[in-house]
Amino acid sequence: MPIPDTAQPVHAFKPKPYNGVSFWKAAWKSITRKKSRIIGFAIIILFTLMAIFGPYLYSSHLPINTNAIYAPISWKYPLGTDFEGTSNLALIITGARYVLLAAALGALFTVIFGTVMGLIAGYFVGWSDSIIMRITDFFLTIPSFPLLVVLSTVWNFGHPLAMGFILGITSWGGMARAVRSQTLSLRERGFVEAARGLGLSPFYILFREILPNVSSYIGMNLLTSITGCIYAEVGLFFLGVVPFHVNNWGVMLNMAVFSAGAMSSPDALPYLLSPLLALLLLTLGIVLFLDAVDEMFNPRLKEDV
Amino acid sequence: GSQSNNSNAKFTTVYYYHPISPGAPKNPYNTTGNSFTSFDKMQLAWSSGLATDLNKFYPGLAKSWSESPDGMKATIELQPKAKWSNGKSVTADDVKTSMAIAFTQGTAQSFSLGSVKVLSNKKIELSQVSGGTYKSFMHDALQQTVVPSFQYGKLLPDDIWSVIDQSLYAGKDKTKAAQAKKAQDQLTKLGKSITKFAPKTDISAGPFILKRLNPGEAYLVKNKYFYAANKVKVNSVSLRNYTGNQQIWNYLIAGQLDATPFTSMPKNILNNALNKKTNEKVTTPTYVAASLAFNQKFDPYGNVNVRKALAYVIDREAVQKVAEPVVGKPAKYTDGITDSAAADWIDSSVRSKMNGYNHDLDKAASILEKEGFKKKDGKWLLPNGKPWTMNIYVVNGFSDWIQGGKVISSQLTDFGIDAKPTIVSSFAQYQADMAAQKYAVGFWLNSLSPNLYTAYARIYGTPDGYNILNGKLTYYDQKDKTKGNWIGLPEKLKLSTGETVNPGELTFKLNQLKPDQQKDAVQKLALATNEYVPMIEIWDYTHVQFVNTSRFNNFPVKDEGLMNNMPGVWMAMGYVAPKASK
Amino acid sequence: MIEIKNLQKFFQIKAKFSNHKTVHAVRNVNLTISSGGALCLIGESGCGKTTIGRMLCGMERPSSGSIIIDGQDISRLKRGARAKLLQKIQLIHQDPYQALNPTHTIEQMMKATLKKVAKQKKKDVDWIRQRMDELLKLVGLDPETILFKYPHMLSGGQRQRVIIARALTVEPEMLIADEVVSMIDVSLRLGILKLLRYLRERHNISILFITHDIASARYLGNDTELYVVYKGMVIERGRTERVIRRPQHPYTQALLSAMPILKGIEKPGKDRFVITSQFKQSEEETRGCLFADRCPFKQSICDEKQPELIHNDDAYHACFFPKVRQVAAESI
Amino acid sequence: MSDTSTVNTESTFKEQQKMAISARNINVVYATPTGDIPAVRNVDIDLPRGSITGIIGESGSGKSTLIMAIMNAVTKPGKITSGSVLLNGENDMLQLSSEKQRKIRGKEIGFVFQAAQNSLNPLRRIGQQILDLGRAHEVHDLRALIKYAKELLIRLGLDADRVLASFQHELSGGMRQRVGIMFSLVLNANIVFLDESTTALDMLSQASVLEIIRELQKEKNLTIAFVSHDIGVIADLSERIEIFYAGEIVEEGKTSEVLASPKHPYTKGLIKAIPKISGDIDAAEPLKGSSPDYRTFKQEGCLFYDRCPIRTDSCRDSRPELNITSGYHKVACFRVDAND
Amino acid sequence: MRSFLIRLVWRIFSGILMVLAVASLTFFLIRLMPGDPVSAQYNQLIMQGMTPVQAENQVKVMYGFIPDEPVGEQFINYIWGLLHFDFGQSISYEGIGVSHIILTAAPWTLILVFTGLIASFLIGVLAGVISAIKRSSPSGTVLTVSGSLLHGVPQFVMGLLLAYLFTALWPILPFGAPYDSSIDPGFNWPFISSLMSHAVLPVVTYALSSYGGWLLTMKSSVITVLGDDFILASEIRGLKSSTIVGYIAHNAILPLFTLFTLSIGFMFGGSVFIENIFDYPGLGNLLLKSIDTRDYPLMSGAFLLITIAVIVANIITDFLYTFVDPRIRR
Numbered sequence A: 001m002p003i004p005d006t007a008q009p010v011h012a013f014k015p016k017p018y019n020g021v022s023f024w025k026a027a028w029k030s031i032t033r034k035k036s037r038i039i040g041f042a043i044i045i046l047f048t049l050m051a052i053f054g055p056y057l058y059s060s061h062l063p064i065n066t067n068a069i070y071a072p073i074s075w076k077y078p079l080g081t082d083f084e085g086t087s088n089l090a091l092i093i094t095g096a097r098y099v100l101l102a103a104a105l106g107a108l109f110t111v112i113f114g115t116v117m118g119l120i121a122g123y124f125v126g127w128s129d130s131i132i133m134r135i136t137d138f139f140l141t142i143p144s145f146p147l148l149v150v151l152s153t154v155w156n157f158g159h160p161l162a163m164g165f166i167l168g169i170t171s172w173g174g175m176a177r178a179v180r181s182q183t184l185s186l187r188e189r190g191f192v193e194a195a196r197g198l199g200l201s202p203f204y205i206l207f208r209e210i211l212p213n214v215s216s217y218i219g220m221n222l223l224t225s226i227t228g229c230i231y232a233e234v235g236l237f238f239l240g241v242v243p244f245h246v247n248n249w250g251v252m253l254n255m256a257v258f259s260a261g262a263m264s265s266p267d268a269l270p271y272l273l274s275p276l277l278a279l280l281l282l283t284l285g286i287v288l289f290l291d292a293v294d295e296m297f298n299p300r301l302k303e304d305v
Numbered sequence B: 001g002s003q004s005n006n007s008n009a010k011f012t013t014v015y016y017y018h019p020i021s022p023g024a025p026k027n028p029y030n031t032t033g034n035s036f037t038s039f040d041k042m043q044l045a046w047s048s049g050l051a052t053d054l055n056k057f058y059p060g061l062a063k064s065w066s067e068s069p070d071g072m073k074a075t076i077e078l079q080p081k082a083k084w085s086n087g088k089s090v091t092a093d094d095v096k097t098s099m100a101i102a103f104t105q106g107t108a109q110s111f112s113l114g115s116v117k118v119l120s121n122k123k124i125e126l127s128q129v130s131g132g133t134y135k136s137f138m139h140d141a142l143q144q145t146v147v148p149s150f151q152y153g154k155l156l157p158d159d160i161w162s163v164i165d166q167s168l169y170a171g172k173d174k175t176k177a178a179q180a181k182k183a184q185d186q187l188t189k190l191g192k193s194i195t196k197f198a199p200k201t202d203i204s205a206g207p208f209i210l211k212r213l214n215p216g217e218a219y220l221v222k223n224k225y226f227y228a229a230n231k232v233k234v235n236s237v238s239l240r241n242y243t244g245n246q247q248i249w250n251y252l253i254a255g256q257l258d259a260t261p262f263t264s265m266p267k268n269i270l271n272n273a274l275n276k277k278t279n280e281k282v283t284t285p286t287y288v289a290a291s292l293a294f295n296q297k298f299d300p301y302g303n304v305n306v307r308k309a310l311a312y313v314i315d316r317e318a319v320q321k322v323a324e325p326v327v328g329k330p331a332k333y334t335d336g337i338t339d340s341a342a343a344d345w346i347d348s349s350v351r352s353k354m355n356g357y358n359h360d361l362d363k364a365a366s367i368l369e370k371e372g373f374k375k376k377d378g379k380w381l382l383p384n385g386k387p388w389t390m391n392i393y394v395v396n397g398f399s400d401w402i403q404g405g406k407v408i409s410s411q412l413t414d415f416g417i418d419a420k421p422t423i424v425s426s427f428a429q430y431q432a433d434m435a436a437q438k439y440a441v442g443f444w445l446n447s448l449s450p451n452l453y454t455a456y457a458r459i460y461g462t463p464d465g466y467n468i469l470n471g472k473l474t475y476y477d478q479k480d481k482t483k484g485n486w487i488g489l490p491e492k493l494k495l496s497t498g499e500t501v502n503p504g505e506l507t508f509k510l511n512q513l514k515p516d517q518q519k520d521a522v523q524k525l526a527l528a529t530n531e532y533v534p535m536i537e538i539w540d541y542t543h544v545q546f547v548n549t550s551r552f553n554n555f556p557v558k559d560e561g562l563m564n565n566m567p568g569v570w571m572a573m574g575y576v577a578p579k580a581s582k
Numbered sequence C: 001m002i003e004i005k006n007l008q009k010f011f012q013i014k015a016k017f018s019n020h021k022t023v024h025a026v027r028n029v030n031l032t033i034s035s036g037g038a039l040c041l042i043g044e045s046g047c048g049k050t051t052i053g054r055m056l057c058g059m060e061r062p063s064s065g066s067i068i069i070d071g072q073d074i075s076r077l078k079r080g081a082r083a084k085l086l087q088k089i090q091l092i093h094q095d096p097y098q099a100l101n102p103t104h105t106i107e108q109m110m111k112a113t114l115k116k117v118a119k120q121k122k123k124d125v126d127w128i129r130q131r132m133d134e135l136l137k138l139v140g141l142d143p144e145t146i147l148f149k150y151p152h153m154l155s156g157g158q159r160q161r162v163i164i165a166r167a168l169t170v171e172p173e174m175l176i177a178d179e180v181v182s183m184i185d186v187s188l189r190l191g192i193l194k195l196l197r198y199l200r201e202r203h204n205i206s207i208l209f210i211t212h213d214i215a216s217a218r219y220l221g222n223d224t225e226l227y228v229v230y231k232g233m234v235i236e237r238g239r240t241e242r243v244i245r246r247p248q249h250p251y252t253q254a255l256l257s258a259m260p261i262l263k264g265i266e267k268p269g270k271d272r273f274v275i276t277s278q279f280k281q282s283e284e285e286t287r288g289c290l291f292a293d294r295c296p297f298k299q300s301i302c303d304e305k306q307p308e309l310i311h312n313d314d315a316y317h318a319c320f321f322p323k324v325r326q327v328a329a330e331s332i
Numbered sequence D: 001m002s003d004t005s006t007v008n009t010e011s012t013f014k015e016q017q018k019m020a021i022s023a024r025n026i027n028v029v030y031a032t033p034t035g036d037i038p039a040v041r042n043v044d045i046d047l048p049r050g051s052i053t054g055i056i057g058e059s060g061s062g063k064s065t066l067i068m069a070i071m072n073a074v075t076k077p078g079k080i081t082s083g084s085v086l087l088n089g090e091n092d093m094l095q096l097s098s099e100k101q102r103k104i105r106g107k108e109i110g111f112v113f114q115a116a117q118n119s120l121n122p123l124r125r126i127g128q129q130i131l132d133l134g135r136a137h138e139v140h141d142l143r144a145l146i147k148y149a150k151e152l153l154i155r156l157g158l159d160a161d162r163v164l165a166s167f168q169h170e171l172s173g174g175m176r177q178r179v180g181i182m183f184s185l186v187l188n189a190n191i192v193f194l195d196e197s198t199t200a201l202d203m204l205s206q207a208s209v210l211e212i213i214r215e216l217q218k219e220k221n222l223t224i225a226f227v228s229h230d231i232g233v234i235a236d237l238s239e240r241i242e243i244f245y246a247g248e249i250v251e252e253g254k255t256s257e258v259l260a261s262p263k264h265p266y267t268k269g270l271i272k273a274i275p276k277i278s279g280d281i282d283a284a285e286p287l288k289g290s291s292p293d294y295r296t297f298k299q300e301g302c303l304f305y306d307r308c309p310i311r312t313d314s315c316r317d318s319r320p321e322l323n324i325t326s327g328y329h330k331v332a333c334f335r336v337d338a339n340d
Numbered sequence E: 001m002r003s004f005l006i007r008l009v010w011r012i013f014s015g016i017l018m019v020l021a022v023a024s025l026t027f028f029l030i031r032l033m034p035g036d037p038v039s040a041q042y043n044q045l046i047m048q049g050m051t052p053v054q055a056e057n058q059v060k061v062m063y064g065f066i067p068d069e070p071v072g073e074q075f076i077n078y079i080w081g082l083l084h085f086d087f088g089q090s091i092s093y094e095g096i097g098v099s100h101i102i103l104t105a106a107p108w109t110l111i112l113v114f115t116g117l118i119a120s121f122l123i124g125v126l127a128g129v130i131s132a133i134k135r136s137s138p139s140g141t142v143l144t145v146s147g148s149l150l151h152g153v154p155q156f157v158m159g160l161l162l163a164y165l166f167t168a169l170w171p172i173l174p175f176g177a178p179y180d181s182s183i184d185p186g187f188n189w190p191f192i193s194s195l196m197s198h199a200v201l202p203v204v205t206y207a208l209s210s211y212g213g214w215l216l217t218m219k220s221s222v223i224t225v226l227g228d229d230f231i232l233a234s235e236i237r238g239l240k241s242s243t244i245v246g247y248i249a250h251n252a253i254l255p256l257f258t259l260f261t262l263s264i265g266f267m268f269g270g271s272v273f274i275e276n277i278f279d280y281p282g283l284g285n286l287l288l289k290s291i292d293t294r295d296y297p298l299m300s301g302a303f304l305l306i307t308i309a310v311i312v313a314n315i316i317t318d319f320l321y322t323f324v325d326p327r328i329r330r
């Protein structure tokens, strides 16, 4: 009896190289598919560059000009000046590094804690699941911002790493819960069972079989967590409950409101609005870009054209 | 006809002594108690707070007062018409009870009160403890709060005065000393229960009485039993809770405040406030200065020449212009007291010996070089070759400090010292950390009062290790980290006049001298401060207040001493009248 | 050779705040599959077929009874050894749309297990490539065109073939095919059935075929043993053709009657009957025959006693009143 | 060829009187990112009154789309681009006002869903949903409606009271499917569409559902269109059969006739490929090639060209029409006779 | 019904456990605090113009003792106190029990949070339905864009903008107190209108900052439900469109309940900003003030009460959910 070859494909595909399309190429494709995504991507890149190179654009301390205190918007000061005549634009640019680094770290910690916890809880159902879920519930229920405020009195999170860590600690709950429920449903999916049947290690199953399937969710969450972390962090600085150095967007907000009287006097308004503008622009970029992430991680959308 | 119309006018201001909280008892001894100085919380008299005339008082419940020539006794006569808001008369007994309570609060001890003698229903005599040397005895006594004996008396045991007597024993007898200790403990315990006491009704002998309050404001109405009720032309007062300068600016600019207490503010806010024609600015002197202080434990600030060099580097005028443009004046001299006070105290001969530390970068550089510092690539290196970096600590919410710290950092950085301000989240934290010697450089308020002892104690008191324990001066070395000595000057300072002084002792002595005897000590202290620069004075504050004339007029703007007091005092003195509205 | 002895399975259905329910999913099942043999479990939904399969491949632990693979009782083995032994039995999933990871290409999938095997066998990368090609060709797929594809680019039949190819990477001795064709288009079913038969005949891989479509069972070869399962119990067994033509148990007959008739090609068996009452997972154990509540030929003893599986006429059945009925359709 | 087509139109005109549904020239297009998919093309279909018509085709061949189009209920991104659907020879479903359409749906045409498991509102009890249905169609005696529903449920072998008081999630798949049938009949619809109503069921359930459908059909003289990809089910149930391939009908006729002597190579292959309980197993052959996908729909010539064992070059360029071979038996193939 | 009660009891029990866990967390956090609360208080008094001796005496009066019993004992006493709703004594509010202070602040926060939550929920859900149904028309797009924009704006930014607009630029709304103190509190119009006008800004901030979330979630939920088979089935059965919209709304709103629970936490978290910006005397403001003054007992009390509010609200939502979703009910 010959090998039955009934499934001979009719529309012969041209043999392609084995490695297929690279992730980055496909990602780029999905980014450029829409104008809004390109704008979002550009904004994110802009801010990333700002965070990396911003501080090198200016001398290590920004020049002050006591004759241009709260100067209005002009060519020299595109976003006006602060209480000592330093350009707000320069402050925003040099301040981006801390804000973005801490937020990125925070999002990273959130995603890492959340994913690992969620994967473990969802895959190894049983006592580890119960324990992890109790902890997760605990962190989900405690209102995280007040917790951050309280923690700020114990712990000096002046360094972006510490700030990121604490932001991650307080916000991984939602992520863990979502990843767990996805893992729970994925582990019922045939391919996980099949992988187990084939004797693949739990490590392989968790991180190579299941993880890629939640990757688009993780990618989206990474981005939304970044905004969440930026808000929380800037919020902490704005309230002034953490010790801070100047040149930080949240500190600018704090100073604009509580020392410059931006709320009571239009002179200092640019000082208030520049960090707000930066925040909103970054958020906009992330929101626009988010659209592309789902597509980037979805193999279904990779090849079909 | 318009009288009744105006009587509805509500006088609005901000009460900044303590937060207004509905839960707090209506008890003046409670630090957050809902009892409001000058409105329903009365003293015997109100100090003018003027350095030039420390003993100038405005009458409160006391109509007149006199002091024995040796300063050991004060005789006080109460307002004959003074009554509590339930119609009962204010008597000498009330004062005696209040003084007994003052012992339980620790305040009576602080001005060496020894005994109280009721001379008549409205007359009372206060005496210092035997052997007491406190020179501001009457000054402090007059500022004691007076509460009704019928309300508070029952909180005290009948033998309260014998307990007080026992507690005051300072001799060598061991049994008596033990007894005194026990009595002191009993007083402390009593004090605790008194601060917790929550009277059912607010009984006031002041011009107003508390009607209602919510977490944001207190509402008081006129007390018809007030002894000078006819002088009080305001019918109701709304006291808003103080939450921050920004809030006051907002109210001020919106024209909602009839009197605005002192707030620090940037120039744009001032301009905006004055845009409102009915806002009137009132400036009076204050005795507070902002300084940059050093902890000499940290390298290189233990070196006096380094501190001097830094004083040359800082351009105080530029700092003040940014940080405190409205209510500040650049400090001329680093001498421990404000320049306005110094004018009265420092002779020109001494003054001429003082260094103005005028902005002079070359001089600073040459001093540093002499001390072994080197400049490399525009940056100063410490004598040990390490880079020189500096964190200037300031406090969140103290916007002038933050901005000052920022400007000073810029100046220092320009000069070649990497400096940056670090903002501590709360003042409580700041003070705790400061005392725990965590900061090398930070801002400090000095010269807090017209009283020179209090002024110099800001430097040569606890911060430098000098404490008064049981009336005796005790010194703690900086090595004992728990005692709060964060300045760390040597105990003995050799002055350029050749004299060697102990600033802690000199300061302590101020406490026991009459003002006219203080001058010599003050000049030595000022010179020592100038030569050893424990802190660099940056700016002096001026007391800028606002009154709003759209609803009320006849504010005591000419009377500096009165302006230093709360509006309740103004009203009791017949100031502030509703405007005839159309 | 694989043997199952007295296999039982109880499921505790956890209800959070009330009493737990117990489902007796598999009752005293015995079966033997020789290497290269084929065995087919049929029965309606919920009767425990899948559970038997899952217990066999170690996904589920039996409540009692033993599973003996190549003479070794797997419950007596240590974890590692058991896992190794169980790899000889591979489960092919019912749903080809779920059994493949949508984020992996076929190549990635095949490589994941082949790498492991290569490591054990100390083979190199070339061997992996070679083996991959070999296996894909074996299941009738063209490696060149299929390797770089993601599952969503394949048809149901192709997927099922990929799944089989992947199961073959670990060189199993037995495949458990749990309703492998029910999700595939009718026109493609036969291809998969023939593939299974081919594997069995040419590669000596035994097949446990689970289905509720008796017709499919025929295509695995005429030496296939057919086991009819009802409520976890085997109620009739015998050679496929034998059971179809001469069913003795009313339940088997009901199943055969339920096969649709291809008008114009087939005519219905003369004794055909349809039972309309629904299958219920009984909550209490009955003393009597499990099928009694739905049996059209029930008699009073059927409620009293449980019939045993007895040998009769070169087949086994569990019925007090066995009677051969002509229910299967016949060609015209 | 021309004369047959004239005969065709004439006879159809007459037949329309007897037709419960008579659809002409239906075209449905799905707009997708990869382009428009003509899921149903130029389909004419008639459902004679009181008959059971089976529609068979592979997954994705457009069966569901067709019957949705007949009800004018194609969902986005689909669009009916042309056609007419006469109901009992009169109202054109595709032209009626939406309110009239609504009244016809449910009341005159019953529909049992492909995914009948999910065709019930998960948040309302079955009984409530029957009442909703009654109110929507202005049934005045709701009590009687419920009574009738119970009757039907009992006929369908269910515990009626329990079912009416249940939520969807409390019912098993088979029960839901039966409830779906009840819904299609409870307003006394004469025309019932069943879309793969038994696909998810196992053998016994399927057999019993089919049995019930057959009984009810006889009893109420229903017109039924039954869609399935399982030729066995259709062969068993229907009188007439329509073979669907990639959006077009390739063969139609009486079931026994078509099965006994299939004309189209696809039909032939299909019949050969079904696992059968009788006959020689080695004679069975799998159908070659893979199911039609979106590329197939766009093909120029015969849609079955790729998989056809008897294709010629002309098959690639032009598409055969559905022509009568004998009686009601119609085939769309150029080479009808080639294989006989 | 019985299982319902058992579930209720279980939820409440686990809620209490959660509160105790949070309480222990705050207890030990506070023990980790840098700087001694007592000495912080002492320095504060000096700042207020007292002499060191006076300040020392005061501090002694306020604390009575310096807590130096073993931590274990302190912890047991603390938890024991909590069980009696005794949160200890405030430091900055002399002689007042923390429970008293937080209980006077709590109603204001609750009023703001719940009015804001309910307002944003109702409006957001309504707008979500409209934007889903009209998603290809301009009005739907406008709604969606408004939702995405507002969703992106952090609460404090929203608060600052509103505060600037309505207390500075056009000073038409009051802030700084929950109502005008010269008005007699009670059920009378001047009082109620004063109450409302003072609450407008914070409530609007809450509402606007969560409106976008509701809108977007509701929109996607409605779109999901629109694609559900049973909606198509209902159409084919000829149900009235009003009935179908009802079906859609009911089904679409269920997934929002999980969001609701999360949102409660978020809203209470926002009280820290919003009450600070508008000087509203609620728990969030209290928390900040207690941190400023390093009033640790008050701080942990305020934090604990916020957590308790969130937990209680979660339990309530959970039970409401069992009422609207029959799938959960047994």
Ligand SMILES: Nc1ncnc2c1ncn2[C@@H]1O[C@H](COP(=O)(O)OP(=O)(O)OP(=O)(O)O)[C@@H](O)[C@H]1O
Pocket (backbone or CB within 6 Å): C011, C012, C013, C023, C025, C043, C044, C045, C046, C047, C048, C049, C050, C051, C052, C212, C281, D202
């Ligand atoms: N994990 C489980 N927990 C509880 N009960 C289970 C579990 N798995 C199966 N069951 C029950 O065991 C019985 C047998 O189930 P099984 O899946 O083996 O049936 P099946 O014959 O394969 O049915 P189908 O044809 O639907 O696949 C069923 O009543 C089922 O409800």
Ligand SMILES: Nc1ncnc2c1ncn2[C@@H]1O[C@H](COP(=O)(O)OP(=O)(O)OP(=O)(O)O)[C@@H](O)[C@H]1O
Pocket (backbone or CB within 6 Å): D030, D031, D032, D037, D039, D057, D058, D059, D060, D061, D062, D063, D064, D065, D066, D076, D077, D078, D114, D196, D229, D293, D294
């Ligand atoms: N919403 C849709 N969007 C795009 N294409 C669709 C959509 N629905 C159906 N199609 C396409 O239309 C064609 C016919 O689909 P239809 O659902 O009618 O097939 P079917 O014969 O009912 O298949 P099945 O047996 O799987 O139910 C298919 O090719 C399918 O890809």
Ligand SMILES: [Mg+2]
Pocket (backbone or CB within 6 Å): C049, C050, C051, C178
């Ligand atoms: Mg199964």
Ligand SMILES: [Mg+2]
Pocket (backbone or CB within 6 Å): D063, D064, D065, D114, D195, D196
């Ligand atoms: Mg379909």
